[in-house]
Amino acid sequence: MAPGIPAAMERPHFIGIGGAGMSGIAKILAQRGAKVAGSDAKESATAESLRALGATVHIGHAAAHLADDASCVVVSSAIRADNPELLRAGELGVPVVHRSDALASLMNGLRAIAVAGTHGKTTTTSMLAVALSSLSLGPSYAIGGDLEGPGTNATHGEGNIFVAEADESDRSFQKYDPEVAIVLNVELDHHANYASMDEIYDSFETFVGKIVPGGTLVISADQPGAVELTRRVRDLSDLKVVTYGSAEDADVRVHKVTPRGLTSEVTVLLNGKFLTFTVSVPGAHYAHNAVAALAAGVALGIPAHNLASALGSYTGVKRRLQLKGEAAGVQVID
Numbered sequence: 001m002a003p004g005i006p007a008a009m010e011r012p013h014f015i016g017i018g019g020a021g022m023s024g025i026a027k028i029l030a031q032r033g034a035k036v037a038g039s040d041a042k043e044s045a046t047a048e049s050l051r052a053l054g055a056t057v058h059i060g061h062a063a064a065h066l067a068d069d070a071s072c073v074v075v076s077s078a079i080r081a082d083n084p085e086l087l088r089a090g091e092l093g094v095p096v097v098h099r100s101d102a103l104a105s106l107m108n109g110l111r112a113i114a115v116a117g118t119h120g121k122t123t124t125t126s127m128l129a130v131a132l133s134s135l136s137l138g139p140s141y142a143i144g145g146d147l148e149g150p151g152t153n154a155t156h157g158e159g160n161i162f163v164a165e166a167d168e169s170d171r172s173f174q175k176y177d178p179e180v181a182i183v184l185n186v187e188l189d190h191h192a193n194y195a196s197m198d199e200i201y202d203s204f205e206t207f208v209g210k211i212v213p214g215g216t217l218v219i220s221a222d223q224p225g226a227v228e229l230t231r232r233v234r235d236l237s238d239l240k241v242v243t244y245g246s247a248e249d250a251d252v253r254v255h256k257v258t259p260r261g262l263t264s265e266v267t268v269l270l271n272g273k274f275l276t277f278t279v280s281v282p283g284a285h286y287a288h289n290a291v292a293a294l295a296a297g298v299a300l301g302i303p304a305h306n307l308a309s310a311l312g313s314y315t316g317v318k319r320r321l322q323l324k325g326e327a328a329g330v331q332v333i334d
Helices: 020-032 045-052 084-092 099-107 121-134 197-209 224-233 284-299 304-311
Strands: 012-015 037-040 056-059 072-075 096-098 111-116 140-142 161-165 180-183 215-220 239-245 252-260 263-270 273-279 323-327 330-333
Touching (some): 020 140, 045 056, 072 099, 111 197, 121 140, 180 284, 215 224, 215 284, 239 284, 273 284, 273 304
Parallel strands (some): 239 252
Antiparallel strands (some): 263 273
């Protein structure tokens, strides 16, 4: 059974509770039995979904929204220092917890998979969450987008696996201690926090260095930034590195991607054997995301053929290649 409520998170107050990252943590805590409260700038479907889980959600920001008995205040890097609820927390002496620390505490005691990279994180994390759920493994997950099927970005599962999207934008992914980490790509982005590729590499090296002893790094063998990162971390002790991609020397080699309408048939060479499976979203990019998810699951000991079949149950995340409808033989994709 998954751990319960982390210490000091029994009565959390989230400033900006409707955000993709914040709402996911709030949902998991509410499902675990915490007395969750928070505020957001405007009403939303996310706010309603949180209320349905028993959370108190205020609209607008005001010092009065923070209850005197709050055990902590959870913030993201986007919350300004002059936020009235944050100022009130200081007056009351309520501990302030960054979103990444809150998420890290939820993963404690579980077999964590952290998915990082400049792009593709949400999709790959979602693929793993859906596939592991379809295998009845009961994963917990926190994702930056709502899954098409469950219609949520996070859940508390009864299994011992936690899949999390790991955000590099503010270096918060350095707070996690995963058993398996995926790095999809490494590129210069988030210029407000990173001045150069060297800073990006340093940040990702720190993230990789937090993988638990004996854990696994799953990383692209094709993307130049990922290849350079692999070179830099190869000598880390107690770390297994598994590369994936089309490169001839990839440990999990993508042999062929065959488009079939809005799906793909993917063949990989894994442990000396060919394995073919369906990816229910289109394009080579998504196919490679699925192979990364496959490699990560195998690193946790999940049989490759079972996981490969389960990956076909993933049908997408909202706002990413959504099929909106069809008329007169024309499909409309957002």
